[in-house]
Amino acid sequence: MTLDDLRFFVAVCKAGSFSAVAREVSCTQSAVSQHVKRLERELGLSLLERHPRGVVPTQAGHLLRVAVTDGLGSIDRALREIEALVRGDGGSVRITTGATTVRHFMADAVVDFRRTFPQVRLEFQTEHSSRGCFDALAAGGLDLAWITLGAPVRGIDQRPVVELPWVLAVRTESPLAAQPFIAPTDLEGTRLIGLPGNSTSRTHLDTWLRQSGIQPVFDTSVADWDTAILLAELGLGCAIVPALPGWHGPGHADLRLVPIPALPVLRTGWAVRRWDALSPLARTFADTVARHWAQRPTAAQAPSGSE
Structure with a gap:
């Protein structure tokens, strides 16, 4: 059992298809299948149910996916911080959000953060819905998600920042x-x-x-x-x-x-897997966005009329 086996397993669970994962990482479908089969051999039971339209986790597969997703996120964050130490640079903050979020909600905060931390890399991954942001966040490798807040999601902490009329x-x-x-x-x-x-x-x-x-x-x-x-x-x-x-x-x-x-009103804000596990840089970026919104005039947050 290797980290790659676990990563491929989680990716297949998310995509619901071996072929979709193979296309995404530019390898053969057989190679993706071998990673999952190795896990199944070592654990002694099936992790995925094969259907005509794809695959879904079995009960055991669901248990493993939840545990692996949580663990991989922590491992990925630790590896990124170690890589930053090796390079001697300022590290990175990775955010998943919608296509126009930066323009509307965090443009000033991005400029402020960059001015304060010029060596830190900001990486944005675009998703088309809050559900997509949740999935990307749960898959690991990301620090923060900017979402439209809705019903609670297991394993995800949501924190409101903006209320939009x-x-x-x-x-x-x-x-x-x-x-x-x-x-x-x-x-x-x-x-x-x-x-x-x-x-x-x-x-x-x-x-x-x-x-x-x-x-x-x-x-x-x-x-x-x-x-x-x-x-x-x-x-x-x-x-x-x-x-x-x-x-x-x-x-x-x-x-x-x-x-x-x-x-x-519609509430938007941050979603993370665990606030206490965020890197100091990611927490600072999230707080910077919240601070800029708190400083906006009330009229800018709740515009009305024909301006």
């Missing part, structure tokens, strides 16, 4: 753009640009709409908040999105972001 992004000529705020009844039958179906923010929104008895029409779908707002600005429909500061200001004269005060 919701707005209706709409082009200025729309009748809804003239309203001071949007009530739930204003959304009945409205044609909306839909957020990703598997995202935490979409789940949050759908729950509220259902509880409010509102049935809008989602006839366009996008992969992220920014694209939804852009399409609304172009006049392709309306979008219910968190109030992102980057979309306010004179550069968006054709766009209005109308507050939806009845919709509970």
Whole structure:
């Protein structure tokens, strides 16, 4: 049993496929299978169930995956710190997050951190959902994940940093753009640009709409908040999105972001496997982002009106 055996096993569990892992690491499917078979021989039982569409862990496989994922994360962090000592540089901080997170939530903090720690490497890995961030974090090799906070996830600590009110992004000529705020009844039958179906923010929104008895029409779908707002600005429909500061200001004269005060705020922030196991650099980066947000004027965190 080797570390590579364990790494390949966890990768296959995550991907649900031997071939997907083989493509990712540029090796043969047989080579990936051999790593798993060696573990099964040593343990004396099957770790994966083979199905026509892929593989899933057996009960024993699930137990091993949980234990290995936890252990590999600690080993990877230790190896990175040892490598930094050997090189004599400042080490690294690895973050997984969405494609536009740096722009909206941590641009100033990144500049501040780089100025304070010029030798530290910042490495960003893009995922398309909070679930993807959780999986990447659990797989090890990453320090922090910036996510939309939702239900608790086993083995992951979540810490809120930002509370975002919701707005209706709409082009200025729309009748809804003239309203001071949007009530739930204003959304009945409205044609909306839909957020990703598997995202935490979409789940949050759908729950509220259902509880409010509102049935809008989602006839366009996008992969992220920014694209939804852009399409609304172009006049392709309306979008219910968190109030992102980057979309306010004179550069968006054709766009209005109308507050939806009845919709509970969306919380975003950090997720880690264990706060007490974070490296000092990773903790400092997380605290730097939180500090910059705490110093923002209230109006910047909860924008409203037609700026």
